[in-house]
Amino acid sequence: xxxxxxxxxxxxxxxxxxxxxxxxxxxxxxxxxxxxxxxxxxxxxxxxxxxxxxxxxxxxxxxxxxxxxxxxxxxxxxxxxxxxxxxxxxxxxxxxxxxxxxxxxxxxxxxxx
Amino acid sequence: xxxxxxxxxxxxxxxxxxxxxxxxxxxxxxxxxxxxxxxxxxxxxxxxxxxxxxxxxxxxxxxxxxxxxxxxxxxxxxxxxxxxxxxxxxxxxxxxxxxxxxxxxxxxxxxxxxxxxxxxxxxxxxxxxxxxxxxxxxxxxxxxxxxxxxxxxxxxxxxxxxxxxxxxxxxxxxxxxxxxxxxxxxxxxxxxxxxxxxxxxxxxxxxxxxxxxxxxxxxxxxxxxxxxxxxxxxxxxxxxxxxxxxxxxxxxxxxxxxxxxxxxxxxxxxxxxxxxxxxxxxxxxxxxxxxxxxxxxxxxxxxxxxxxxxxxxxxxxxxxxxxxxxxxxxxxxxxxxxxxxxxxxxxxxxxxxxxxxxxxxxxxxxxxxxxxx
Numbered sequence: 001x002x003x004x005x006x007x008x009x010x011x012x013x014x015x016x017x018x019x020x021x022x023x024x025x026x027x028x029x030x031x032x033x034x035x036x037x038x039x040x041x042x043x044x045x046x047x048x049x050x051x052x053x054x055x056x057x058x059x060x061x062x063x064x065x066x067x068x069x070x071x072x073x074x075x076x077x078x079x080x081x082x083x084x085x086x087x088x089x090x091x092x093x094x095x096x097x098x099x100x101x102x103x104x105x106x107x108x109x110x111x112x113x
Numbered sequence: 114x115x116x117x118x119x120x121x122x123x124x125x126x127x128x129x130x131x132x133x134x135x136x137x138x139x140x141x142x143x144x145x146x147x148x149x150x151x152x153x154x155x156x157x158x159x160x161x162x163x164x165x166x167x168x169x170x171x172x173x174x175x176x177x178x179x180x181x182x183x184x185x186x187x188x189x190x191x192x193x194x195x196x197x198x199x200x201x202x203x204x205x206x207x208x209x210x211x212x213x214x215x216x217x218x219x220x221x222x223x224x225x226x227x228x229x230x231x232x233x234x235x236x237x238x239x240x241x242x243x244x245x246x247x248x249x250x251x252x253x254x255x256x257x258x259x260x261x262x263x264x265x266x267x268x269x270x271x272x273x274x275x276x277x278x279x280x281x282x283x284x285x286x287x288x289x290x291x292x293x294x295x296x297x298x299x300x301x302x303x304x305x306x307x308x309x310x311x312x313x314x315x316x317x318x319x320x321x322x323x324x325x326x327x328x329x330x331x332x333x334x335x336x337x338x339x340x341x342x343x344x345x346x347x348x349x350x351x352x353x354x355x356x357x358x359x360x361x362x363x364x365x366x367x368x369x370x371x372x373x374x375x376x377x378x379x380x381x382x383x384x385x386x387x388x389x390x391x392x393x394x395x396x397x398x399x400x401x402x403x404x405x406x407x408x409x410x411x412x413x414x415x416x417x418x419x420x421x422x423x424x425x426x427x428x429x430x431x432x433x434x435x436x437x438x439x440x441x442x443x444x445x446x447x448x449x450x451x452x453x454x455x456x457x458x459x460x461x462x463x464x465x466x467x468x469x470x471x472x473x474x475x476x477x478x479x480x481x482x483x484x485x486x
Contacts, residue, residue, distance in 0.1 A: 080410075100354070101353050101370045102409070103354040104354065104408075104409075
């Protein structure tokens with residue numbers, strides 16, 4: 001599917017100042033203007049699925065884009081369940097889709113018998 | 114004027130349980146709900162179906178709570194079948210953790226006292242850290258012991274409320290939303306309830322299930338309902354892979370993976386806003402119990418108001434001045450939902466189970482002098 005769903009309406013006059021950043025999404029090297037949110041940066045690159053629901057397994061993507069709905073969760077630099085719409089894209093970020101629930105590694109303490 | 118048999122005032126978990134239960138008994142019921150401007154403890158609570166520790170010094174409450182916990186599976190399956198909304202009851206037993214000996218000793222005293230006061234089985238076990246770890250591997254090193262009873266459980270209150278409301282609607286309850294009650298009058302042997310929406314409802318009986326609002330509403334029908342707000346704050350964590358198979362007093366994991374952390378007890382009047390310092394203390398206690406939660410992301414937090422009577426136990430009372438007017442109020446609407454569906458309606462309609470319900474009369478708050486005068 002090559003349909004362009006998202007594009008930047010107006011080039012930011014500050015692009016000269018903020019420059020362009022490169023980042024990874026699922027191992028792909030992508031670029032976006034600096035200063036925009038991770039969610040905007042991904043959508044500009046036509047990323048249409050950010051995560052799947054841990055309850056129903058359905059694919060999900062950003063909805064409210066103001067920090068309320070938690071639909072845009074991704075993994076950023078190894079930290080799970082981060083809100084892509086609330087975080088500014090940065091050079092070198094490694095972003096992955098959020099699959100399912102956060103899994104804890106339980107380290108046994110004390111004398112487990 | 115709308116005519117009905119019974120007017121239930123309040124559309125939260127307590128009101129919806131009673132309205133559903135009354136309709137189940139064949140009564141014609143109108144349920145008046147203030148709407149989402151209400152304080153709505155039904156949407157802010159912790160979701161426990163909890164038995165252990167309740168009824169210290171007042172054994173009727175211990176027995177009443179145990180009965181509701183026993184009846185909960187029947188309620189959950191009936192609601193699921195009738196409405197398709199499963200309230201996700203789980204009753205694997207529950208834990209309370211201790212990080213110091215004094216708290217643990219106090220608990221032992223409390224549990225022994227309750228056990229001795231009732232004439233039925235009341236199982237509890239004290240567990241060492243090694244024993245806890247067999248059931249809950251994520252327990253942290255600060256925990257020195259736990260009290261476990263097989264009677265405890267939890268449900269999803271955000272599904273219980275719509276299941277009760279949907280069930281009530283299916284049984285023909287006339288559910289009136291955004292209908293805050295302003296006055297209750299007695300006219301020609303019937304109760305006439307007027308709402309802010311300008312409507313009037315007439316019924317042969319009226320049941321107050323309006324939580325903190327019962328204090329004010331009781332005055333119209335000669336019922337003394339000395340309930341006050343008690344604030345509790347909770348935090349909601351991200352959805353995590355299953356790590357905790359049992360409800361505990363302060364941390365639980367829902368069937369959908371969400372982690373709920375509570376709680377606090379604070380007398381701050383009708384304030385339902387959160388405070389950062391209290392949230393930090395709640396989070397720290399959860400991390401003391403489960404160090405792995407230190408990395409968990411918090412997605413929401415909120416405060417809600419418990420409906421507390423002077424001794425913390427429910428109030429069930431028919432008005433002496435105006436028979437036919439009842440109050441049903443408590444801070445444990447989830448735990449007691451099964452009793453409010455299966456037992457309270459028979460009492461309101463036919464005076465059944467009066468012996469079991471009589472101890473919860475608000476007469477117990479009257480000081481002796483006042484009672485004599």
